[in-house]
Amino acid sequence: MHIEAADPLSTGSHEVVVDGLIQRYHVYGSGPVCLAVPGGPGVFWESLRMPAVEAFLTMVYVEPLGTGGSERLGSHPHGYTRERYTRSLIALLDRLSLPRVFLLGHSYGGFIAQHFALHHPDRLRGLVLYESAPVTGPEHMAEAAANVQAFVSRNEGHPELATVLAGLEASGSVTEDEKITAALRELLPVFFARYWDREEEFHGLRENITCTYISATDENLAPDIIDDRETLPTLAVPTLVVVGRYDVPCGPRWARELHALIPHSRLITLEDSGHLGHLEEPETFADALRSFAESTGA
Incomplete structure (x- = not known):
């Protein structure tokens, strides 16, 4: 049973009302506060837990509206x-x-973090764009497709490769929570640099990760277009860009572009990671965030 603590930053699960809906968030760690927004959209927040970072930052993991235990819009998905x-x-x-x-x-x-930083820079001490990109659409999809082919080449002959690719294909067409969760579990090795070399370590995540189907449209079914390339050069918030060398959906090309667009940003490439560097190289990831936080005076 959920019990709301008096201190909204005490360790554990909490709720906040947003537009009349309950949004959950989860607090772990100590030190300066860092809000963490998971991906997907719709992937369960717990896959973003980063205990090595919780050693020096108070991590507030957001469970976005429409996802997990947070309430849904009337127009859901x-x-x-x-x-x-x-x-x-x-x-x-x-x-x-x-x-x-x-x-x-x-x-x-x-x-989401880019959009927030561009519109509310006064609310931020620093911004971490982790496996992100400045744009979505055809360019982004073409780059991801090329990265998938690189993944296939690296893992050619593996007996589970066909299952992974089937999950990847299914993820683009299913709209039910159960089916998109099943597809995510099938395709999960794509998100790692060397999943099968470390399968025992990551098997629990693959068995338990869940996802809610969230569309890419607004209430009127108009696409929520993402292209921040013109505005990112105006961003004045201290920014760290983090990418895995073998990331498929948001690979090094986009990290380099973000770094070039955002004035005075830092770029860190995790050399033995895919899309989940906080799990693949937790200490290296944490060291990069610690150095960045310290550089802002935190």
């Missing part, structure tokens, strides 16, 4: 735009009574 998610983060910061925090966005969460 539509309407979860970056503007709405940004508004929900503002409500969370107000609930926590925090004027400025670090914000980390992973994958699709990075798109």
Whole structure:
């Protein structure tokens, strides 16, 4: 049973009301506060847990509206735009009574974090764009397809490769939570640099990860277009860009572009990681975040 603690930053699960809906968030660690927004959209927040970072930052893992235990819009699965998610983060910061925090966005969460930083830079001490990109659409899909082919080449002959590729194909067409969760579990090795070399280590994640289907449209079924290339050069927030060398959906090309677009940003490449470097190289990942946080005066 969920019990709301008096302190909104105490360890454990909490709730905040956003647009009349309950959004859950989860607090672990100590030190300066960092909001963490998971990807997908719709992937369960717990896959983003990063205990090595919790040693020096208070991590507030957001469970976005429409996902997991947070409530859904009446227009579900539509309407979860970056503007709405940004508004929900503002409500969370107000609930926590925090004027400025670090914000980390992973994958699709990075798109949200970019949008937040561009519209509310005064609320941030620093921004971490983790496996993100400045744009979605045909360019992004073509690059991901090329990265999939590289993954296939590296793992040619593996007996499970066909199953992984079937899950990847299914993920683009299914719209039910159970089916998209099943597809995510099948394709999960794509998100790692060397999944089968470390299968025992990551098997639990593959068995337990869940996903809610969230569309890429607003309430009126209009696409929520993402292309921040013109505005990112105006970003004045200290920014760290983190990418895995073998990331498929948001690979090094996009990290280099983000780094080039954002003034004075830092770029860290995790050399033995795919899309989940906080799990594949946790200490290297944590060291990069610690150095970045310290550089901002935290």
